[in-house]
Amino acid sequence: MIQPRPRTIPEATVARLAVYLRVLTALADGGRSTVASGELAAAAGVNPAGLRKDLSHLGPCGVRGVGYEVATLHDRISRVLGVERSRACVLVGIGNLGTALSDYAGFGTRGFEFVGLFDAAPARVGRRIGGHTVRPMEELEEVVAATQACIGVITTPAEAAQAVCDRLAAAGVRSILNFAPVTLAAPPGVDVRKVDLSVELQVLAFMGQQRLVGEPA
Amino acid sequence: MIQPRPRTIPEATVARLAVYLRVLTALADGGRSTVASGELAAAAGVNPAGLRKDLSHLGPCGVRGVGYEVATLHDRISRVLGVERSRACVLVGIGNLGTALSDYAGFGTRGFEFVGLFDAAPARVGRRIGGHTVRPMEELEEVVAATQACIGVITTPAEAAQAVCDRLAAAGVRSILNFAPVTLAAPPGVDVRKVDLSVELQVLAFMGQQRLVGEPA
DNA sequence: AACTGTGAACTTCTTCACAGCC
């Protein structure tokens, strides 16, 4: 038995699929039933050929000469990304950023459910946010085990992040999204993805100034 | 007169330089005076050869057989990234995420200064955050002009983001960091960088599940 | 002996161009 197409989808493509999904949701809400790659690509801010190549990883899903059916394509991407399954996530560090994330409605519709919010500061424990109560760090392992949480989000200060990462990994979390400005080490089998807000600003500013030098007005 | 080395640094390299800078700051605080590429690379979570290639864009800055001088390298990267110059930034949308960003000390030490916080909700106008007072949207153009702000950060809801982007661009902002979950269109000469928190989670989750299929236990 | 700096191989991602289908 042969695999009809390679079972792996490139990371860059996965990121864009999530964007297409959002655009498709907006189109469906607007009552549109079909859309061509050019329009979808423009709305997603990508090249039309690249969009078609991205979709080709899902197998043929458009109609030549016509375009893509909005509802069908939405379903197909949803299924591939696993949006319908509910994934349990825990969030550690309920400062402003943690609060923003736990409140953010966008996660719920994407298959993510926060099943535990944790903070080391007694003053924050007990606060209610978006239907959940902030718990003390002591309960972390217990909650991860009970809920089978497989995703952890770290929004603690930099100093605390590695210790939290270690505990999450030991408790059985397989994927970690790290917002703390440090590079985390995790055991094999656990993957860490980093979002560094000040690096984003730095890159934006640098590329902007470099562009000015390259292209004089 | 010839250019001794290409004046452009790849985007991927710039992002890592910002990370190296943070590691170097920590090393300097710890009293270290030299460091080899292997150790620096491990702390930054990258390949040693890649790190050396990144640094080669700054010209030779290490000593063969020894390594890099922490203080010198820190200064060199700081200068290239423009950390010492102060760049005026405005932030629009003072929800939890906006509050988190405006409060974040990490920006100040990286050459970014928030010179204006804006929100459309009257209830939020007047609040004081990190030494600044939240202003009404009407004052946006005025403040951008008066402060020569060149960077704008958007943390509004998705619906408001495009209008804010248009106003920022018209007011003279050249670089925009967008946290709203929409793809923004901006005039040429203005570049937009997007950070999409739910896309990050989606990619993390998908790559995790795909990994499980690829490598059976 | 140890470690940097870099050409060359390699991989990954993007863009192009066009055949194939409706």
Next chain:
DNA sequence: GGCTGTGAAGAAGTTCACAGTT
């Protein structure tokens, strides 16, 4: 005619391997 799906070309980024320097 118009638009998808994809092989081929191109660009960007990564890793390797080693010459060169202290």
